[in-house]
Amino acid sequence: MKLLSRFFPSAAPATAGADDAPSLTDGARRAALGRAGEEAAADLLRSRGLRILARNWRSGPLELDLVCREGDTLVFVEVKTRGPGSLGSALDAIGPRKRRTLIRAARAWLAAHDQWQLSCRFDVVCIEQGPAGPHLEHIRHAFDLSGSGPSVDRGHASWQPW
Numbered sequence: 001m002k003l004l005s006r007f008f009p010s011a012a013p014a015t016a017g018a019d020d021a022p023s024l025t026d027g028a029r030r031a032a033l034g035r036a037g038e039e040a041a042a043d044l045l046r047s048r049g050l051r052i053l054a055r056n057w058r059s060g061p062l063e064l065d066l067v068c069r070e071g072d073t074l075v076f077v078e079v080k081t082r083g084p085g086s087l088g089s090a091l092d093a094i095g096p097r098k099r100r101t102l103i104r105a106a107r108a109w110l111a112a113h114d115q116w117q118l119s120c121r122f123d124v125v126c127i128e129q130g131p132a133g134p135h136l137e138h139i140r141h142a143f144d145l146s147g148s149g150p151s152v153d154r155g156h157a158s159w160q161p162w
Contacts, residue, residue: 090127
């Protein structure tokens with residue numbers, strides 16, 4: 001959270017010092033904010049008992065921010081971090097197109113690791129500016145194949161082959 005606080009000014013006045021974030025271009029600042037958000041999300045999920053299996057897993061153009069395990073369930077986690085002045089909420093940024101891409105990435109991960117037998121779900125961790133600094137929200141079962149809501153059948157998403 002300390003790293004995140006560099007990007008989210010709190011209600012307290014800021015003090016200058018050696019810990020101030022260096023001046024970054026917009027693109028570099030967004031990338032650094034995203035990395036800090038993913039680190040905070042991983043910490044949050046670990047504190048809730050999830051085991052991190054992979055971070056920033058890639059297959060060609062597809063990417064999964066976090067792949068976790070909770071009991072017998074694989075959890076594919078999208079992390080959305082919104083800095084001060086961002087338009088729309090973090091959850092709003094995960095529309096139908098992004099959901100389809102995440103589902104394709106999850107299929108690629110399952111195929112690469114031969115883990116088709118496991119229950120899966122999609123979670124989202126939203127990080128936004130709150131009145132006193134960053135606010136993290138973990139949304140379990142954020143969407144399924146249809147994109148219409150929670151997974152079905154106790155965590156088995158409708159896109160799984162069983």
